[in-house]
Amino acid sequence: MRVLFISNGYGEDYVAVNIIKELRKIDSSIEIEALPIVGEGFLYTKNQIPLLGPHKKLPSGGFITNLRILYKDLKEGLLNLHWKQWEEIKRWSKKDGYIVAVGDIVPLLLAKLSSKKFFFVSIQKSVYYTLEDDKKINIQKLSKNKAKEIAIRTYLLEYFLMRSENLLKVFPRDFLSHLILEKARINSEYLGNPMMDSLEPENKIKIDNFYNYIKILVLPGSKIPEAYYNFHLLTDGILHLLKSRSDENFLFLTAISPNIPIKELEYILFSKNFIKDVETEDYILFKNNNHVLILTHAFSDCIHHAQIGLCMAGTATEQFVGLGKPAIAIFGKGPQFTKKFALLQKRLLGDSLFIAKNPEEIPKIFSLIYNNNELLEKISLNGRKRMGEKGASRRIAEKIYQITKV
Structure with a gap:
């Protein structure tokens, strides 16, 4: 079995690496590769995970918050980099395999465009960002249309990509987001937040x-x-x-x-x-x-x-x-x-x-x-x-x- 992980940031790479380690424990014969959209994939190489395609450190570090920062990334070859990465994904997709997108809309879109069956580990968006008061939400009484409205406000275009027939499962970052997505008829399952893994003390500092x-x-x-x-x-x-x-x-x-x-x-x-x-x-x-x-x-x-x-x-x-x-x-x-x-x-x-x-x-x-x-x-x-x-x-x-x- 072949699996390609696509991630777009240091935190996303961290989550992907943790999942890959566990997959390898389950079945060491799985052929796993990774494509870091942002950065040089340091965490992948540190853990002996083969990298696919070109990767480059850009000025924004993945945080494009205004036009000035976007301009700097474009000047450093952002569009050319993403085009070459897409070419690599198309090449990889010619054979059987599955894609795991980790992060937000960029890896999710690439997974959708690949025409392969894929999973989405959603660690950037949460309904907590959009709800004025989460304590007032009654999931049992929440209508499908209201849940859909909240999901669209939270996930924007990601919501529509998550409706893809090739999507095998969405793993949201928190339980409330899962309940909203599930109510909105998205194939979601909450299994916890992988950002909380591999945080055991190393005992390098004696206090x-x-x-x-x-x-x-x-x-x-x-x-x-x-x-x-x-x-x-x-x-x-x-x-x-x-x-x-x-x-x-x-x-x-x-x-x-x-x-x-x-x-x-x-x-x-x-x-x-x-x-x-x-x-x-x-x-x-x-x-x-x-x-x-x-x-x-x-x-x-x-x-x-x-x-x-x-x-x-x-x-x-x-x-x-x-x-x-x-x-x-x-x-x-x-x-x-x-x-x-x-x-x-x-x-x-x-x-x-x-x-x-x-x-x-x-x-x-x-x-x-x-x-x-x-x-x-x-x-x-x-x-x-x-x-x-x-x-x-x-x-x-x-x-x-x-x-x-x-």
């Missing part, structure tokens, strides 16, 4: 000496140069927090994407009176009086150790919230993490995400959350509801195998 410290996650995002600006904002927020709570000790766990040069972040910390204290293979430790800040690539360690997050990221913030923890976001200037993006993320994550208009608001929001057990319990339940439990990659792989082996 035994910081048991009495308040542990804060810091996520500046993964896009350059945006991540540098975000880190400036986040460290400004950190300094305001330290000033407001001088009797506490803080440990800031800063999870850095592998593509970001740590040296650039060091310069920002030096400018704000942080002093480098320890450097190991896995992390760099800085001090500011009694407080500690760690720069590391050990993302899973950071999200498990941290109690509260200061986050200006997409998928990474969602994964942290999915562990049942609260996050605070600051409006950025983009191209990814803009005011609009933050407000949409607030809709998606609900009570688990708090919005600070500027770094000065961080201490006030922190005080609202910290040690507020009633609120933290509500946040924990909400985060797990919005993001689902781990294990979805295995269940999706099993379902794909079950359907294709019939």
Whole structure:
């Protein structure tokens, strides 16, 4: 059996790789290839998954939020790249096989145009984005037409592509989206959210000496140069927090994407009176009086150790919230993490995400959350509801195998 995974972004590649790993465990004879629409497919090559067709890192990183960014991508050969990728898909489709589209409309459209039977792992869209108040939705009383209206508003053109007779199954990212799609007569099944898989701690960061410290996650995002600006904002927020709570000790766990040069972040910390204290293979430790800040690539360690997050990221913030923890976001200037993006993320994550208009608001929001057990319990339940439990990659792989082996 041949299977082609098509994905369009780092988070989508992450999900695809997790499902592929599980498929290989079920049947190692499956011939699997991957086509990353955006980026160079680092996660695929790291996991020995063969790549199909051309792939290239573009200025937008997959986040085309305005005409200026689109122009930059076009200048770097966006149209030519996509045309060559489509040619590769047509070549691949001449033989028997199935396609798994992961992400949004781009891989979904390519899967539809291929004329092959396909699956769609929908991880970008959710009805939480479009519903004013999800608590007012009564699924049992919801009419088919109303469900269809919500589905079209949420998924736009994706809704019509999901009606394809070649679609074998849609796997939505949350249960409420599944219920709406199912009511709208889309072939949907909810098996959990694969973004919550492979997040087990690596134990690269030892924090035994910081048991009495308040542990804060810091996520500046993964896009350059945006991540540098975000880190400036986040460290400004950190300094305001330290000033407001001088009797506490803080440990800031800063999870850095592998593509970001740590040296650039060091310069920002030096400018704000942080002093480098320890450097190991896995992390760099800085001090500011009694407080500690760690720069590391050990993302899973950071999200498990941290109690509260200061986050200006997409998928990474969602994964942290999915562990049942609260996050605070600051409006950025983009191209990814803009005011609009933050407000949409607030809709998606609900009570688990708090919005600070500027770094000065961080201490006030922190005080609202910290040690507020009633609120933290509500946040924990909400985060797990919005993001689902781990294990979805295995269940999706099993379902794909079950359907294709019939």
